[in-house]
Amino acid sequence: MRLLLIQAFSLPPDSPGAYRRMDGATKEEALMNHAAVAPLLAGVEWDLHPGALAPHGNWPVETREEFAIAGVARLPIVREACESGTYDAIVLLGGGDPGFMEAREIGRRHRIPVTANAHAQMHVAMTLGNRFSFVDISETHNAHMAELVVRYRMAHACASIRNIDHPLPRPAYPAGRVTLKGEAEKHAAGERSxxxxxxxEAAIAAITEDGAEVILLGCSAAFWLREPLQTRLLEAGWDVPVLEGYRCAIAMAKMLVGLGVDASGITFPADPPRHKRRRRFV
Known part of the structure; x- marks a missing residue:
């Protein structure tokens, strides 16, 4: 099995929002969540594409506009990978799934499954419980996630999207504003995060007030929260699974390859389609 992992975008080395230096890094060093996903990648041949150089600016994406721009920029990478015949599946990294549905359409033409973080998390969650809640990073990001819930036909299963107000480091926020950046380092150093x-607090409220039975992390940069959040919930008496996107998307890609299936040709018709139905249900 050979997988291609494609990051949502890459930032220039001088970006104040970059989480790590990519120049000269190995694929393991460049993969933000490598320590956690390494067991899933054991025995798998995999490559990591850094994603297109961020066309929206030198900061992480958070608005609908930025997600749309990043998604369009990622599609040629998906197309080239599919046309190469090298990969059995493609995993799109990034919690907001930029370009996912369009990438699935490309993958379907080549019979190659394409997975993405939020989509995979929601589907895995529904094998574990009846309703899920997202713990997400900001008001703007919440709005995008809410639209993904509807687009993926998961509105019936989404109990809530809870905002913890630790946005990505972006020019829209004033200097000194508390953001996501640096919180993982605080926790790793034993400091209070x-x-x-x-x-x-948000996860417990989602469970007790909203009826969530599974907790999802909305932003991939918040991956480090999974283990400490799971531990804290168990300590508080809540035996509730906590999921994050990279692992779910990789696991789903491996499952689809193992099953020998990709997306439905009715959901993603050929161009031109071999059959033309007179009626489509929504």
Missing amino acids: GMLEAAV
Whole structure:
């Protein structure tokens, strides 16, 4: 099995929002969540594409406009990978799934499954419980996630999207504004992380007030929250699964390859389609 993991975008080295240096890094060093996903990638041949150089600016994406721009920029990478015949599946990294549905259409033409973080999390969640809630990073990001829930036909299963107000480092926020950046380092150093505390509070509220039975992380940059949040919930007496996108998307790609299936040709018709139905249900 050979997988291609494609990052949502890449930032220039001088970007103040970059989480790590990519120049000269190995694929393991460049993969933000490698330590956690390494067991899933064991025995799998995999490559990592850094994604297109961010066309929207030198900061992470958070608005609908930025997600749309990043999605369009990622599609030629997906097309080239599919046409190469090298890969059995493609995994789109990034919590907001930029370009996912369009990438699935490309993948379907080549019979190659394409997975993405939010989509995979929601479907895995529905094998574990009846309703899920997202713990997400900002008001703007929440709005995008809410639209993905509807687009993926999961509105019936989504209990809530809880905002912990630790946005990505972007020019829209003033200097000194608390953002996501640096919170993982605080936790790793044994310091108190306000982001973790907010996530614990939001997750418990989602369970007790909204009826959530599974907790999902909305932003891939918040991947580090999964283990401490899971631990804190268990300590508080809540035996509720906590999911994050990279692992779910990789696991789903492996499953689809193993089953020998990709997307439905009715959901993603050929161009031109071999059959033309007189009626489509929504």
